[in-house]
Amino acid sequence: MIKNIIKSSIILASILFFACSDTPKKVETITEVDPLIQHIDSSYKANEDFFMFANNSWFKQHPIKASETSNGIFKTIEDSVNAAIKQICIQSSLANVEKGSNKQKIGDFYKSSMDTTLLEKLNITPLQEELTKIDNISSLADLPKAIAHLNTIGVSPLFYFWIGPDDKNSSFNRGHLWQGGLGLGERDYYLNTDERTLNIKKEYVNHIQIMFELLNQNEDKAIATSNTILQIETDLAKVSKSMEALRDPYGNYNLMATSNLKINLGTDFWQNLLQAWNLNTMDSLVVSQPSFFKALTPILNKYSIDDWKNYCTWNLVSDYASYLSKDFYNEDFYFFNTVLSGVTEKKPRWETAVNETNDALGELIGQVYVKEYLPANTKEKLKEIGENIRTVYAEHIKDLDWMSEETKAKALVKLAKINMKVGYPDKWKDMSAVEINSKTYLMNILKLNQWAFNRMLAKNGQPVNKDEWGMYPQTYNAYYSPSFNEIVVPACNIIVPGYEGKMPDDALLYGIIGGSTFGHEITHGFDDEGSLYDENGNLNDWWTAEDREKFEAKTQLIVEQYSAYTVLDSMHIKGDATQGENIADLGGVTMGIEAFKKTDHYKNNVIIGGLTPMQRFFISYGFAWMVNRRDEALAHRVMTNVHSPAKFRVNGVVSNLPEFYETFNVKEGDAMYRNDSIRVKIW
Ligand SMILES: [Zn+2]
Known part of the structure; x- marks a missing residue:
């Protein structure tokens, strides 16, 4: 299998070189097969279906398990994080720990969720x-x-x-x-x-x-x-x-x-x-x-x-x-997992227990996770990438040809004031009031819900605490909050599967973390909704009427572009509902490219795995959304989720970018080609 991969990567490299006009100055020799190269399926053409070209070999080698809705980068990272959480749960449940301590809570909750015999008895x-x-x-x-x-x-x-x-x-x-x-x-x-x-x-x-x-x-x-x-x-x-x-x-x-x-x-x-x-x-x-x-x-x-x-x-x-007992559990599973998402088997109990413990006590687990399972410089590295994206964002705003100087000045103030929370919180939530025991699983959940609700009620009449986080450090996701004018990028976003224990090259860092994470989240501050909030997080339209009109003409192109994509048989993407995410994807990758262009990797034209810097950047971006989802789960997401399916998050974005056309020699008549008049550039 490895041999075939090497062979196809050599063929691929020659195809790619043909399409590329840059002259390599420095070729980095790698002794092992580069993980990124192994994703590529050269039976697809980059100018016809870039998403499948960049990812399909991986999909072919990693079919979706019967217990999962999808497979891909998210599942791979979840598996690696879950292995760590499992260790934390098991170690906490073995230790002779002090009642009321974080360890006792984690260990006992995990035990309560593993005790299916008791769940049956209790019904x-x-x-x-x-x-x-x-x-x-x-x-x-x-x-x-x-x-x-x-x-x-x-x-x-x-x-x-x-x-x-x-x-x-x-x-x-x-x-x-x-x-x-x-x-x-x-x-x-x-x-x-x-x-x-x-x-x-x-x-x-x-x-x-x-x-x-x-x-x-x-x-x-x-x-x-x-x-x-x-x-x-x-x-x-x-x-x-x-x-x-x-x-x-x-x-x-x-x-x-x-x-x-x-x-x-x-x-x-x-x-x-x-x-x-x-x-x-x-x-x-x-x-x-x-x-x-x-x-x-x-x-x-x-x-x-x-x-x-x-x-x-x-x-x-x-x-x-x-x-509850398995009669209830199984029926609930059947409808919400099998009918809605096509999942036919349950996960192993330990995995369900790990997920539930993490959902319930992620704030406590995170404190151990960041200390014991992440590289020491995670926060600094994330911050560095984030600030580099912010810098190119400011340059782009200054250069926009459609926005007035007046609105630009306000956009720059808003950009500069975006608070970047990266890694993990400086102050953790106090969960000392929550009592957890090893016997009553359901009561543990009920008490946690009560704790969270009472904590929320206590906010009435209090000023907003802007230090709070809405995600755990071990959550592979990120968000922008318009009211806080902040982005939150949890620590485990530093993980790039296949590159554990070594620093990924800049194409990967800026294709994934820079573009699809920091760039994406910052752009939410300037999407159809986020752009209505000012630098202090208040709903307060800071645009001139003319600029707003020009902006909406551009976002309308995005709505039309995505509405035209067919996901399954007659099912189309909801272009209106997903526009904020699609705007964020496009803005994110645009900034990822610009920040990447400032790196030595790009400037010195370093070839890695046979790929030029720009080829590698785009394939890395494809990797950021390397997700293969069951049809049922895909349909459910299109109905209920504001994110476009992974394939269109990749193909929809890159087909708007001039660098993509140059890098992969995309010409009129190719499936990835979009006429100049409908190609979208906003930020
Ligand atoms: Zn988003």
């Missing part, structure tokens, strides 16, 4: 107390209190509530209500009528029925219950805004005095809800989608109290099913 009993509370609801007047309680244990029927930065005053914490209540996550599942959607809806009702039979409803009753729940959720879906419509921060900002909630929304439900959380002093809150909340009042009156009890029970059991 539904750990949830019984909560089920009884719902059963005791006797009238519609009891509902706000019951739903308020469910929120404290992490269950959100009908809507979502949180306390966080006010969009127009980012240092002030405010309460927010947001549309919700859909078990399938997205309104299109309830409203679309294509065969795939109808089949999922049918399976969904069936799934609800089985869950109620497990809760001892007889078959006829369970059938009726499941149909009513679908009806309730369909009513909610009809008054919910679409994913596209939600991309309007001004539309989502509707401040209401709490004293006016009853008049504005037609029910005292909301005041009773706030009272149940002891938020009587809250004088106003943001009702993000007033049309949804107004429409809730007739929906609340349309159904009987028994229907609402069933709806609450459904929300509770669905959220906690995976912490």
Whole structure:
């Protein structure tokens, strides 16, 4: 196998040299096969399908496991991080540790999630107390209190509530209500009528029925219950805004005095809800989608109290099913993993336990992870790449031919003020109040949810703490927060699979970490949504009207480009809903290229693995999105996720970049070719 790879990499190198006009000055000799080269499938042409060209050999050699929705760079990094977390869990559970210490919490939580024998014995009993509370609801007047309680244990029927930065005053914490209540996550599942959607809806009702039979409803009753729940959720879906419509921060900002909630929304439900959380002093809150909340009042009156009890029970059991005995666990797995994502086998129990422990106690695990499992200079290296991207970003903004000097000056101020949190937090969250034991898995989850909710309630009336992180250091992901005007890049973004223990070359560093991570996240500050927030994180349009118009003409090209891509049979990308991510991808790689051009690797034209610097940069970018996903999971993502599928994150971006055309000799008539008039350049 290795031989074949070497052979194909030599052929490939000659093809690539043919397309490249640079004269190599320095060839780096490597004794082993370069991991990046092994991804390439030269039976695909770079100018026809770059994503498959850059990645398909890897896909062929690494089929998706029956227990996974996908395989690729994310899964590879997750496996390596999970191996570390497993060690941390096991070491914590073996040690004779002090009660209340981080080790005790990690070790005991892990043990509780591994003890499937006990889970069988307990069956539904750990949830019984909560089920009884719902059963005791006797009238519609009891509902706000019951739903308020469910929120404290992490269950959100009908809507979502949180306390966080006010969009127009980012240092002030405010309460927010947001549309919700859909078990399938997205309104299109309830409203679309294509065969795939109808089949999922049918399976969904069936799934609800089985869950109620497990809760001892007889078959006829369970059938009726499941149909009513679908009806309730369909009513909610009809008054919910679409994913596209939600991309309007001004539309989502509707401040209401709490004293006016009853008049504005037609029910005292909301005041009773706030009272149940002891938020009587809250004088106003943001009702993000007033049309949804107004429409809730007739929906609340349309159904009987028994229907609402069933709806609450459904929300509770669905959220906690995976912490119960295997009847519940298996049925929940079947619908959410097999039906929605095509996964047919379960992961080994240890892996599920590791994932759950990390989800629950990632803040504590992260403290060990960064000390014991990452190179010492991780933070510094990430920071260096991030600052290099910021520098080229500023140069690009100054050179833009479509933006006025006035708006440029403000964009530069915003860019300079983006706070870069990299690696891990300086101050960890205090979890000393959380009690964890080794026996009651479900109760551990419930207590953690309560801790998180109470922690959030305590923010009411307090200034925003801008030191907080929304991700763990061991999370292979990153984000931009418009309210904080910050990017957060966790430590494990330093990992490049195949290059563990050695520093990857600059093409990899800038193709992956520089372009698709730092460049991408910074661009979110300047995408269709982020660009509406100013340098202090406030919703405050700082653009001239003319510049905004020019910007929107460019983003419209992106919307049209991605809407035209077919993902599966008749399924297209939602160009509107995904535009922010697509803008970020394009801006990210543009800056990745510019920062890479400043490196010695590029300037000295260093050849690695037979690849010129630019060839290597683009193939590295392909590697950043090396993800092969099952069709079912792909369809589910297109329905519910604002990111385009991996293939289009690569092909859609590079086909807009002049460097790509030069590097791979892309000509009119090639599949990767886009006419000059529709090629997008924004930042
Ligand atoms: Zn993004």
